[in-house]
Structures are given as structure tokens and as C-alpha cells.
Amino acid sequence: MAGGWKRYVTRSLAAVAFVTTSALLLCSNGRLRLTYRMARYRSLPLMALASFPGSGNTWARYLIEGATGVFTGSVYNDRGLADNGFYGETVSESSGRTLLQKTHGYTLLTEPTPSWSSRRRMVERHGRRAVVLIRNPYEALISLRNFAAGHLGYAADKHFLGETWSSWVTLKANHWRDFYMDWLNMTSLAHVIHFENLRHDPVSEMRRLLRFVGIPENKGRLNCIEKYPEGRFRRTSSGRQIFHHRDVFSAEHRALLDSAIETVRTALESGDHPPLPLARYKYYRPVQSRDGPGTFSGVSNTRRRGTG
Numbered sequence: 291m292a293g294g295w296k297r298y299v300t301r302s303l304a305a306v307a308f309v310t311t312s313a314l315l316l317c318s319n320g321r322l323r324l325t326y327r328m329a330r331y332r333s334l335p336l337m338a339l340a341s342f343p344g345s346g347n348t349w350a351r352y353l354i355e356g357a358t359g360v361f362t363g364s365v366y367n368d369r370g371l372a373d374n375g376f377y378g379e380t381v382s383e384s385s386g387r388t389l390l391q392k393t394h395g396y397t398l399l400t401e402p403t404p405s406w407s408s409r410r411r412m413v414e415r416h417g418r419r420a421v422v423l424i425r426n427p428y429e430a431l432i433s434l435r436n437f438a439a440g441h442l443g444y445a446a447d448k449h450f451l452g453e454t455w456s457s458w459v460t461l462k463a464n465h466w467r468d469f470y471m472d473w474l475n476m477t478s479l480a481h482v483i484h485f486e487n488l489r490h491d492p493v494s495e496m497r498r499l500l501r502f503v504g505i506p507e508n509k510g511r512l513n514c515i516e517k518y519p520e521g522r523f524r525r526t527s528s529g530r531q532i533f534h535h536r537d538v539f540s541a542e543h544r545a546l547l548d549s550a551i552e553t554v555r556t557a558l559e560s561g562d563h564p565p566l567p568l569a570r571y572k573y574y575r576p577v578q579s580r581d582g583p584g585t586f587s588g589v590s591n592t593r594r595r596g597t598g
Contacts (some may be wrong), residue, residue, distance in 0.1 A: 324511060328361050328378065332386035338416035339390040340473045342397050342466050344433030345425035346485045351376060351392065352521035353488070354421075356514060357496035358505050363388030389503065390421055395472070397465040409468070413476040421499065422473045424554070424566070425485035427466045427547050428539065428573035431459060450538045459543045467550035474557045482563040486570035492519050539573060548574065 339354075339362060341347045348371065351362045361378030363385070364371075372379040378388040395412050396404050403409070413420075425433075435458075436444050449455065474480060481502045488495045493516050500507055539547070551574065555566045568576060 324356070324359065324514065326355060326359055326361055326377075328381070329387045329389075334386045334389060335419065336384065336386070336415075336417040337390050337479075338413075338420040338473070339392045339423065340416075340420045340469075341392075341394065341423035342425070342427070342430050342434075342469055343394045344430040344435075344437060345423050346488065347392050347394070347423055348376075349521050350423050350483065350485075350488065351390075353492050353496055353515055353519070354390065354499060357500060357508075357511050358389060358503070359508065359511060360389040360505070361387075362390045362392065364392040366392065391416060395469055397462070397469050399465075400461070402461065403464055403468040409472045410476055413472055418476065418478045419480070420473050420477050421481045421483060421502075422470065422477075423483050423485060423488075424470060426571040426574060427463060427550060428571070430466065431462050434462065455538070456540065456543070459539070460546060463543070463546045463550050466547075467553050470554045471557055474554070474561055474563070480561070480563070482558065484564060484567050486567045487564070490567075490570065492516070544575070 339347060339351065341350075355362055355376075355378075361381070362376070363378040363381050363383050364376075365383050366379070368376075368379050381387050383391040393412075393416070396409070432450075435449055435455075474482075481499065483495055483499065493512050496512065496515060497507060551566065551568075551571075555568075558565055568574060
């Protein structure tokens with residue numbers, strides 16, 4: 291099935307229409323200008339870029355568009371992103387004109403995880419195909435909490451304290467676990483990218499993605515990513531927020547989040563996807579394995595097999 295997907299993408303992109311090159315686009319600077327393309331109407335199959343919010347979806351889109359030269363879309367129609375060069379943002383997600391379509395599913399809601407049938411329909415809405423972007427839930431929750439102050443803002447310390455914070459962490463930990471189990475178990479075709487690996491080596495991760503979608507590597511694009519990896523919509527750490535100076539996760543939070551991590555780790559392993567890079571997970575404290583003293587479960591980052 292993956293081979294058929296690649297042939298479909300290659301055929302579709304052979305007849306794409308170029309967007310204007312007069313604009314200074316995402317991976318360009320004053321001396322380098324790269325073209326980006328929008329596919330013809332309904333020429334590409336639907337495929338989600340599925341992630342829990344706060345997992346670097348917008349930054350991943352910057353890298354994906356830079357590597358492929360094809361716009362990504364979204365279910366959200368965020369004018370702020372569109373005005374900053376993400377031109378696929380305002381294109382209908384079902385138009386077949388964008389390579390991937392960003393979705394956070396139900397994880398932005400303030401209610402518990404919806405029914406199985408509702409979640410199944412969400413996955414089917416994207417043809418049961420997805421690039422699945424996963425980030426350490428501890429850091430994803432902090433990033434999502436900061437999003438209340440905007441794409442690049444920082445939430446006040448009070449948002450990381452008290453009963454409101456505690457109940458919110460409980461809700462979102464369950465959302466994180468259920469969302470990724472949905473996209474790992476209900477899809478017929480999935481490619482997993484770990485945020486921590488993307489941050490560590492964006493070029494290698496983009497090479498994996500290019501192989502997955504069947505788009506040939508372009509050395510100039512990959513060199514551009516290597517030289518300008520950050521993009522415009524990646525929040526940098528202020529170093530002043532409360533979680534830098536005290537532990538904002540209670541023992542109950544940690545038990546819930548660590549259990550969610552273990553559930554997703556097992557699902558990734560059974561699906562032959564790249565494993566969680568637990569050695570790069572901040573705040574996570576792996577429990578000692580039963581395999582023996584000095585061994586920790588799930589910490590190894592050596593296994594690299596996957597759909598890419």
C-alpha cells in the first residue's frame with residue numbers, strides 16, 4: 291500500500307501548478323528563493339499530519355514544506371499562519387491540493403475523550419492515512435498551556451498551579467494517550483515522526499519523510515533546512531517560567547503520564563514504528579525494569595526501523 295501511495299503522489303506532483311514566486315517564502319532568505327507548489331484540485335489523496343497540540347506541528351510543517359516544496363494544509367484555517375506564508379492553511383482540507391492536513395482532533399476540547407465511533411470517523415476523514423507527530427507529553431502539555439498566550443507567547447505562572455491545572459493535566463494526559471492510540475491503531479498507513487528526533491536531526495527526519503511520500507530529495511532544500519531549521523513559529527524557552535524552577539507535576543500526574551507513555555511505547559513497538567526517544571524526554575523518570583539492576587525500560591534509542 292505504501293508503494294501505491296508513493297506512485298500516486300509522484301503522478302500528482304508531476305502536474306502541479308506553481309504558486310507565485312514573487313513572495314519571499316518559508317525557507318528563503320534575502321539571497322535564496324525556493325518555489326513551493328499547490329497540487330491541482332483533488333489530485334492528492336487526503337493524509338493527516340496528526341499531533342497533540344504543543345507537539346511542534348507548525349514547525350514540522352515548515353520543515354516538510356521546505357523539504358518537499360509542496361504546501362501542507364489544515365482543518366483550522368488559521369489566518370495568522372496563512373499571513374506568514376503557510377498558504378495551504380486557507381485551502382479546504384478535502385481539496386486534494388495539499389500534501390498533508392494538520393489536525394489535533396478532539397484534543398483541543400475541554401471534554402473527556404469522545405466515543406470510539408466518533409474517533410474512528412475522525413481518522414477515516416483523512417483516508418485512514420497519517421504522518422503522526424509525537425512529543426513527550428510533559429513538554430507538550432507545557433507548550434499547550436503556553437499557547438493560551440499565542441503561538442509564541444508564555445502563560446502566567448498561575449496557569450501551572452492549583453486545582454485547575456491539576457484537573458487539566460488529568461484531562462490532557464488521557465487525550466494524549468487516546469489520540470495517539472487512535473492514529474496508530476485505526477490507520478491503514480502511518481509514518482511516525484518524534485519531535486525530539488526532529489529537533490536533534492531535522493534533515494535525517496525529512497529524508498525519512500521524503501522516502502515515505504515518494505518525493506525525490508532536493509539537495510538545495512535539505513541544505514536550506516540544515517542552515518535555517520527554526521522557522522518563524524517555534525517558541526523558544528524563556529527560562530523564567532515556574533516549571534524551570536519547581537516541579538509542577540504531582541505524583542498523580544506523573545503516574546498518569548508515565549502510564550500513557552508506556553501505552554504508546556508498546557503500540558509503537560507492536561506496529562514496527564520508531565520507538566519513543568525516552569532518553570530525550572525531559573521530566574520523565576523511567577521506572578527500573580524487571581530485566582535487572584541498572585536497566586531501565588524503554589530508554590534505548592537504538593532501534594530505528596519504521597515506515598520511512
